[in-house]
Amino acid sequence: MLYLLLIFFPITMAISTFILRRRSELVIFAALGTVLTQVWIALQLPIDQPTRFLGVTLTLSTLGQVFLLIFLGIGVFAFVAARHLPHGENFVPITLLTLAQISGVLLLQDPFITTLLLASTSLTTVLTIVDLPVGASALVSTRVIAAALKYLVLMVVATVLMYIAFVLTDVFQPGELPGRISLARFILALLATSFALRLALIPFHTWLTDLVDYAETLVSAVTITLLNTTSLLVLILVFQSYPMLLVESAEVLFVIRLGALVSVIVAGLLALAPASLRRTSAYLILYHCGIVFYGLAAVSELGLAGAIFGAFNQTLAVMLLFVSLGLLERPDGRTPGVVRRDLLRRWPVAATGLIVSGLSLLGLPPLGGAMSHLLIYQAAAEKGWLELSILLLGTLLAGLGLARIAAERLLGPGEDTLVVEPLMLGETELDRPPQRRLEPEPPSAAVLTLLLMLITLGVGLYPQPLLAVIDEAIRGLAFIQAL
Known part of the structure; x- marks a missing residue:
């Protein structure tokens, strides 16, 4: 079944690339092939034709297909950029695993399973934040670990709030008695707070600023582009499933x-x-x-x-x-640490x-x-x-x-133009340091x-x-x- 292939094929390739992670060029090439294969699978999936598998409904809407292709395109750009930009040793397999989880989020229509998948993507992201850069000899800095822990705690809180909101939707009945505060307001407030944490709205934004400050640029790019956008699509799905919350x-x-x-x-x-x-x-x-x-x-x-x-x-x-x-x-050959x-x-x-x-x-x-x-x-x-x-x-x-x-x-x-100073008394050209060569x-x-x-x-x-x-x-x- 194409639905399952779209989810489990990148998981299998993530395991393979993890085993071969030391051979970075081969791993990046395999990851690009995996993502392009996912693009082909996504284009073959029928639109708005639900199917059942183990009691779970799987379907792909037109909007879901568009964003799935966009996410896969972002994966292609991330893997190509990984040839030149710093990234962790496990960046490629973890990104493939994240793409598989996001594919499941876009295909599944059950809010509870979606909550679990969003939580799992957050846990996966933590692994990329604390991942050692390729060729690094030092351990992960304490600031990076602190940023990862802050992100993990806030995402756990967001998941708990989202889960509580979905539990309350089972007991919610439209049309409360006069004089009572509708339960819909409380549920919507929980959902808004949960997704404000995920989308890094102020004052729930500190995880994003720390992530950008201390994590590798590719890690920040994948986290913000994939997970934030997916969270927004999930919130739209929640509103579609429970329109009375807004009414x-x-x-x-x-x-x-x-x-x-x-x-x-x-x-x-x-x-x-x-x-x-x-x-x-x-x-x-x-x-x-x-x-x-x-x-x-x-x-x-x-x-x-x-x-x-x-x-x-x-x-x-x-x-x-x-x-x-x-x-x-x-680095371009100039003195490091200078603004x-x-x-x-x-x-x-x-x-x-x-x-x-x-x-x-x-x-x-x-x-x-x-x-x-x-x-x-x-x-x-x-x-x-x-x-x-x-x-x-x-x-x-x-x-x-x-x-x-x-x-x-x-x-x-x-800053490339150097002022040529005259030679000092008794100084020759060989006494001067070699001219700086910028990359x-x-x-x-x-x-x-x-x-x-x-x-x-x-x-x-x-x-x-x-x-x-x-x-x-x-x-x-x-x-x-x-x-």
């Missing part, structure tokens, strides 16, 4: 939108404050997570379309962001990729994030001009933060970065095909029709 919880939805607005504003302010390149990148991602969550909390066709399109844009922009960041951090301000001159492709990814997260045209921001702004305007103004203010603050980090680290004067930008990594930039630009210029798929999926959602 009876208008006040809670307002509080959720307010929390998303606070997250957008605070993330913009944090991006504006002085911080490292990694930390500012984390704040830009937090800003975008708040924007996407607001679109979902708006519970309208425009807002939901913007949230789904924003989730798609986030996978591309964040992968481009961390690939560029990893290239900028590569460089001419990164655009030294690494033109990587620095341009960092700027493009930041602009895409901000929603500036003609990049991929423009359409999602426009839809979410329209949804906010339907709720009131005050909410729209807050979103625009958050975008302005985050944009100023991106401009600050670009001026401080990317657009500075070049060039890796050509294949630059091609990968350019390809990601072109895809982001293409999505921004031609969003209609993806919007058509999203609109078709939204029209079939029961909770949109019920509101």
Whole structure:
């Protein structure tokens, strides 16, 4: 059965690549073949035709197929980038295992099993965070271990809250007695808190900033692109399964939108404050997570379309962001540990990729994030001009933060030109140290970065095909029709 092959084939290959993990080139080649095989399987699966296996329903929607292909594409980019960027010894097998788990999340329709799969993906991610880099002779630092433990604890809390919410849905009956607080509000509050933890909304964001600061860039990219986007799709599935939670919880939805607005504003302010390149990148991602969550909390066709399109844009922009960041951090022959301000001159492709990814997260045209921001702004305007103004203010603050980090680290004067000093009395050319030879930008990594930039630009210029798929999926959602 193709459904089972899609899930268990990458698990088998993960075991094989784990055994051969010392032979990195062979492992990466095998992982690429595995992901391409999954792409072929995903294209062969029937759409919206449920099947039963051991009492569990398996089905793949059009939207699920699109995001499954996107996740597999992210896996391809991650494995190709692993040839040049630092990563753990077990990065490839763990990423294959994560892709298998995410495939199960997109195929299964049972909320309880989905909760367990999301919990298992979180445990798998912890293994990538604490994984020793290839060729490292030192142990994992305490800061990395602390970041992994923080992520693990918060994901366990999110899983417990989600499980409690699903248990309460079994006893929930619409239409409570007058004068009583509906149980639907409490359930929705639990779900909102659970997914706010997973999506790293402020004030539940600390795991993401620590992850970006201390983990390898590829680990951060895979975690944020795959798991955060999957969590958003699962929340949409929950709303589809229990639409009455939204019908009876208008006040809670307002509080959720307010929390998303606070997250957008605070993330913009944090991006504006002085911080490292990694930390500012984390704040830009937090800003975008708040924007996407607001679109979902708006519970309208425009807002939901913007949230789904924003989730798609986030996978591309964040992968481009961390690939560029990893290239900028590569040693180039200069003194390590010194803050460089001419990164655009030294690494033109990587620095341009960092700027493009930041602009895409901000929603500036003609990049991929423009359409999602426009839809979410329209949804906010339907709720009131005050909410729209807050979103625009958050975008302005985050944009100023991106401009600050670009001026401080990317657009500075070049440091390659050395002033030739005259020879001292009795000094010869042989007495001087050899001239420093700076490493060039890796050509294949630059091609990968350019390809990601072109895809982001293409999505921004031609969003209609993806919007058509999203609109078709939204029209079939029961909770949109019920509101």
